[in-house]
Amino acid sequence: MKPAPFEYVAASSAADAVEALRRYGDEAKVLAGGQSLIPMLALRLARPSVLVDINGCTDLDGLTESGGTLTVGALARQRDLERWARTRSPLFAEALGWVAHAPIRNRGTVVGSLVHADPASELPALLLCLDGAVVARRKGGERVIPADKVYLAPLTTSLESDELATAARFTLPPEGAGWGFAEVARRHGDFALVGCAAVLALDGTGAVSHARLGFFGVGGTPVRSAPGEAALTGQQPTAARVAGAAKAAAAALSPDGDLHASAGYRKTVAGTLAERVLTAALGRCRRAG
Numbered sequence: 682m683k684p685a686p687f688e689y690v691a692a693s694s695a696a697d698a699v700e701a702l703r704r705y706g707d708e709a710k711v712l713a714g715g716q717s718l719i720p721m722l723a724l725r726l727a728r729p730s731v732l733v734d735i736n737g738c739t740d741l742d743g744l745t746e747s748g749g750t751l752t753v754g755a756l757a758r759q760r761d762l763e764r765w766a767r768t769r770s771p772l773f774a775e776a777l778g779w780v781a782h783a784p785i786r787n788r789g790t791v792v793g794s795l796v797h798a799d800p801a802s803e804l805p806a807l808l809l810c811l812d813g814a815v816v817a818r819r820k821g822g823e824r825v826i827p828a829d830k831v832y833l834a835p836l837t838t839s840l841e842s843d844e845l846a847t848a849a850r851f852t853l854p855p856e857g858a859g860w861g862f863a864e865v866a867r868r869h870g871d872f873a874l875v876g877c878a879a880v881l882a883l884d885g886t887g888a889v890s891h892a893r894l895g896f897f898g899v900g901g902t903p904v905r906s907a908p909g910e911a912a913l914t915g916q917q918p919t920a921a922r923v924a925g926a927a928k929a930a931a932a933a934l935s936p937d938g939d940l941h942a943s944a945g946y947r948k949t950v951a952g953t954l955a956e957r958v959l960t961a962a963l964g965r966c967r968r969a970g
């Protein structure tokens with residue numbers, strides 16, 4: 682199939698793109714890396730009448746780390762984040778290795794992946810676990826949407842149709858924190874059947890001072906596990922407590938079943954992966970003080 686006809690606007694700056702979104706509203710779609718949008722156009726799963734191409738908006742490019750926050754511009758490719766991660770964040774490096782394949786990551790943007798909001802995507806779960814946010818700009822104003830307010834349903838975020846996501850922010854884990862990341866997919870590069878990420882930090886007594894546990898592929902949106910985190914926070918992380926936290930986290934999930942995996946399978950795998958990533962995170966922690 683070929684895409685339905687559309688008008689094409691090549692924006693040359695963020696302001697230009699925002700003006701086009703104001704003009705065309707919900708008839709328009711932003712074109713970033715095109716790795717999700719172009720197949721959807723070709724299959725006519727999306728039929729916008731206008732495409733606003735942001736690839737010429739150099740003011741949206743770049744990746745900066747400052748004061749414990751990583752800011753990723755809307756034009757930064759997944760590959761740019763992978764390069765940064767090589768020396769700065771093994772958690773991002775591990776997660777990105779699971780995102781599609783190298784040619785797709787060369788073109789696909791980090792922000793495009795976050796706002797495309799596929800519930801089986803890796804990066805949205807990291808946005809949740811790293812207390813992240815999406816910066817949204819519309820004509821006349823900007824707002825910062827915290828990660829827990831971004832995801833509403835599959836492929837649906839709280840971004841309005843006249844808003845451009847200009848950047849994403851990730852809060853880097855505290856000093857000495859450990860991480861874990863695991864995923865089950867049918868083939869390497871496929872979207873996850875189930876995935877899980879964890880970040881843990883310990884205080885001077887060895888108790889858990891910071892716990893983040895997130896899942897993807899287990900429902901309509903990525904989720905942070907309040908019961909899993911609560912079971913560990915302030916506690917000495919014995920193997921039994923970690924197993925209990927993983928069990929509590931999996932019990933609170935309501936995954937869907939589909940032709941790839943049943944709901945029961947996803948729930949069981951989620952519990953196993955949670956225990957695995959929490960154990961890995963603990964093994965990488967250094968005690969504070």
Ligand SMILES: Cc1cc2nc3c(=O)[nH]c(=O)nc-3n(C[C@H](O)[C@H](O)[C@H](O)COP(=O)(O)OP(=O)(O)OC[C@H]3O[C@@H](n4cnc5c(N)ncnc54)[C@H](O)[C@@H]3O)c2cc1C
Nearest residue numbers: 711713714715716717718781789790793794802846871872
């Ligand atoms: C074969 C294949 C396998 C893949 N496997 C995986 C995988 O395992 N895991 C994974 O996470 N992803 C996977 N992907 C998707 C890939 O990561 C995409 O690059 C990503 O989801 C979208 O990023 P993009 O920059 O290409 O966005 P686009 O395709 O250009 O846009 C996607 C959507 O986001 C909107 N959008 C993009 N940028 C903005 C913005 N700045 N402001 C507002 N709206 C915006 C678009 O309008 C569109 O609706 C795969 C893709 C392919 C083709």
